[in-house]
Amino acid sequence: MTENYRERLPARPAADTTPLVPEGALDAVMERVRAEGAELLGADGLLTQLTKAVLERALAEELTDHLGYEKGDPAGAGSGNSRNGVTPKRVHTGVGTVDVDAPRDRNGSFEPRIVPKGTSRLEGFDDKIIALYARGMTVRDVAAHLAEIYGVEVSHDLISRVTDGVLDELAAWRSRPLDAVYPIIFIDALNVKIRDGHVANRPAYLAVGVDLDGRKHVLGIWIGDSDGEGAKYWLGVLTELRNRGVQDVLIVCCDGLRGLPDAIEATWPAATVQTCVVHLLRASHRYVTWNDRKQVAKELRPVYAAVDAQAAEAALDEFEAGIGARYPAVVSLWRSSWEQFIPFLDYPPEARRVIYTTNMIESINRQLRKVTKNRGHFPNEQAALKLLYLAVRNITTNRGGPQGTGTIGWKRCLNQLAVRYPGRLPLT
Template sequence: MAQDNNDEQQLAPDVDGLADQLLGRADAESAQLLGPDGLLTQLTQRVLNRALDAELAEHLGYEKGDAAGRGSGNNRNGTTSKKVLTDIGAVEVNTPRDRNGSFEPKIVPKHARRLVGFNEQILSLYARGMSVRDIRAHLHQMYGVEVSGDVISRVTDAVTEEITIWQNRPLDPVWPIVYIDALWIKIRDGAVSNRPVYLAVGVDLDGCKHILGLWIGPADSGEGARFWASVLAELRNRGITDVLICCCDGLTGLPDAITATWPQTTVQTCCVHLMRASMRFASKKDYPQLIPLLKAIYTAPTEAAAEQALQELEDSTLGRRYPAIGRTWRSAWPEFAPFLAFPPELRRVVYSTNMIESINARLRKVTRNRGHFTSEAAAVKVLYLAIRHLIEPKAGDRNLVPPGWKSALNQLILHFGDRITIR
């Protein structure tokens, strides 16, 4: 550790000195920060070259010009120049060689034409939904470099193995809450068709959310309960033995698929979905009067009070004008009613699938930029990179913990008893 600190202390003055030299020689009125001849490019070039020289010195065991190198059996043998793409553009570096050919540089490896940070730039742009053509144009505009479409494809294809590992990773056995929902994208498979993308998000015992997986369904399936059953079975096979509450929309057959997978799970229909379904039947001019009547149902303190609020809605002028609203709530009542038994702390957490819908909204933005995908594999790659970029790196961020989670967790323990084990 002490040696590392000494190295850092020695490196900082070197970098500062290089910067001072460049600034001292630059014309204050014409100096450029970025670009092929910019100060940052020159500084990066010198730092990389100096780092490569230091690597070779460590490999040989003596500094350049040191008499200790005489008769060592290996010595310096010139340099090889090449351009590498960095975060600030193309930089020409001189890689030193040794006579025995045993030197393997780590900072700029042999045959490398792009540093790791540049690849991450490409993945970040791809994760935002930019096409290969858009990425090429962006890199040319920002850094003045031409990057072929094959290079971009190879960089993004490198995550294929990572996707497979992520999709098959083992999961915790017990999840307090799991949200499931679907979004739609366009994929060309002979002809462009709408395909459902199934998404499952779990909240762990610490209150952090995790994307459990994504699956693309067939074109003719719609958002089907049968496909959801296969998704849930896969989650069970990956280690999930129990889900306390599964929050979903009102898709016919979905509650049966959930309870067939985890018999003890409480299936909760999303209240926001019920509200939206109700609004479809009403004129917008009636929304101000209708919303308070609907809100009185899902904010009722007990199931009996909620039934009374629903009856009052059905008996009202709006209820008689829009009878389909009452029927919607009646048909969803078996999956809506469990919500009413929860205390306020728990209701706030499971009241809607907004947590997963906020993720879907960001994924829709990414897919909308692409129009349609050339294949299912291309769609999965973009969706995964978007998830990795937007969600997964922040999985430990306490800002993602739902407000009041500790209170909700205590209520979960009281409500579900020994099904929760705090490690």
Template sequence: MIERKKPAGKVDASAAAERMAAVGNMEELKASGAFDELMGQIDRGEIELDGKDGFIQHLIRAGLERGLKTELTEHLGYEKHEYAGREVTNSRNGSYPKTVSTSAGDIDLAVPRDRAGTFVPRLVPKGTRHTGQLADMIVSLYAGGMTVRDIEHHLASTLGTELSRETISKITDEILDEVIAWQNRPLDPIYPIMYLDAIVIKVRDGAHVKNKAAHIAVGVDMDGIKHVLGIWIAAAEGAKFWAQVCSELANRGVKDVLIVCCDGLTGFPEAIEATWPHATVQTCVVHLIRSSMRFVSYADRQKVAAQLRLIYTAPNEEAAGAALKEFSDGEWGTRYPAAVKTWQSAWERFTPFLAFPPALRKVIYTTNAIESLNFQLRKVTKNRGHFPNDAAAVKLLWLAICNIEDKRAIERAKVRAGTRASSGRLLEGAKTTGWNQALQYLCLTYPERVEAYLD
């Protein structure tokens, strides 16, 4: 066997890694001088830090093998070469090779074994070909919208790790139990405000790819904290399916909702009121504006928007009605009668908004709490092209929500450094701005429905 020589000036990264792994902690490592020596070797180019057979790979291998040897020692009950081992029937029996995929690339391990064959490693379990960090990386990439094929190529090109698409799919499927538990978890008995909306995704149905609607509900609890209540996939967004969603939310514990913000879908209010008859169904003002502006030419949109603003910022219903009549009789209403009809058709479901004070108007003015989420989800689903089935769509949307929430939580932590920030993530735990004033008005308006749930 020909021994491969190291290039001149190069240091044995494997030996250096084993020395690092043998030290108990970073303080001891620095005190021994080994850390400074290692940094000097890296600076001089004597040790490659990353890449194939780099120091990081050797360090991970040394750490894993050291941990496996410690596990075997605990299993046998004596140290290697210890005299007490002579009185034990079981003993060490060399090792066997195993390649493990990690976040630093594929690593060849020497896994120790015992003569009786009863040793079961916990650090690198039998049958496992990847570490937890790599699994977390795969799930994160998947949540970011990368396909299984994309992840396979990414791992091979960046880490030198070759995992089959079946393995990658199995790793992402491991979170399905979490998704099911999340989708069926018990909910609060009351959510003062709830936002309901849907986004369009593409899902394979037999030999064809069809557009389907992913229905998403966000509830604001008594503390003003927002929660994603669930994700439901259907062939299309319709009032009948929304009625089923509301019924499921009620079965999970939601007894009452004060205000439900939604778009102007025909039959939507009736579907909500079938479950919560006392709920105030408020048409999302932003949806209403978008619907009416659909008929306006781009050159006129700014001027038309200024006229419409007089309607939804009016102090009361009477003033808003006067503003709508002025718009209808004026130049823009004459030119765009379809825009006028949009407001007239939605007037009954829009006017409850005008009875609310400014603090509450800001909260329910738009389904922005869910619109911002949908915007991020659309970016993720756009990369996918289509999903093989409904379960795969729910899985990715749930992962994407978690991923988005984590990013926003980090951003909030940076902004609010040194102050008490809302617990949780983007929606889970994000507190509604101006909630204390809004809750005060809700308590005055719905005292018999709210007071029972106040702490």
């Protein structure tokens, strides 16, 4: 997500396939488990006991390394420091809560690394909390899940502190450098409920850029006001993208957000504004009775499937003379959006499928709605941004890794863009 299209991830070193536990080493333990019907999981389960034994052994080895001599070794006499018993410590791990006897030294200079002082969670436990939160669970849900599955009692304040730990990462992500050129940027919005004196729907805007390799990247997330946005707001958003390195965009596809076309022209004067056809169709259905929707959709298809703008206009005239006569608001909607609707008609079908709709960003929005619908509302804007960022990070990791997800038919589309926008795509 955060990588530019020229950058590639470093090659991973070859994995060591040698097992940490030799084959047969656990045979006796597993035989006892079968014979006695012992549990593998739970507070007294085998995994918990093994985790406790491994942690205590590792802590003992760390103390030996710190002191410089083995336990009981006469060489430690007169060394100036020695072992000084143990301190009970409760540690949250991926297999549950483990009570560990952490060794001490007499001078108090021992600083364990595997379970640091003042830490009650092993590395990876915080990641488990964040992963649950990123899937839309509330703080209460996360606490209940950890208690039910792992037997770990975690306070709501702790979960909030752990998830707040990604705020610095969010800030860095929102200010990261971007590519100089994106052939296409898609802008769309979804609504989230935020309490700001009172609970209200607020638009969360996403910008998704398609790089020269056809990889899709979420460039940023912004929370708008409940009463809508204008050209001034959008100019600030697009100026932010430009300041982060985006010098040129060939096509910006959006759904007719108020003030956005003017802001695009002011930021990237040579960019083409393309209205999302799917949004035009949906907006048209607002004015159409349920019984007529299928027919209206069928009669509008010749408009957006026309071979060129002239044929599209003739198809719209035909629609207006037919069923469109009953729905003048639909005709007015298409005519008022005409200049931003027709640019994609200059392209062949394989390129049109990439350009004319914000479906690719809506697929992200659908997944974001899944993680936000469980929330009655967010306490503030920052909480909403935090969850949306975690969800975007989770989507990208699962679907395409840091390089983003690909675009079907991209090479054909890129060839068309190179011909229609000569000199504006980098050669390398």
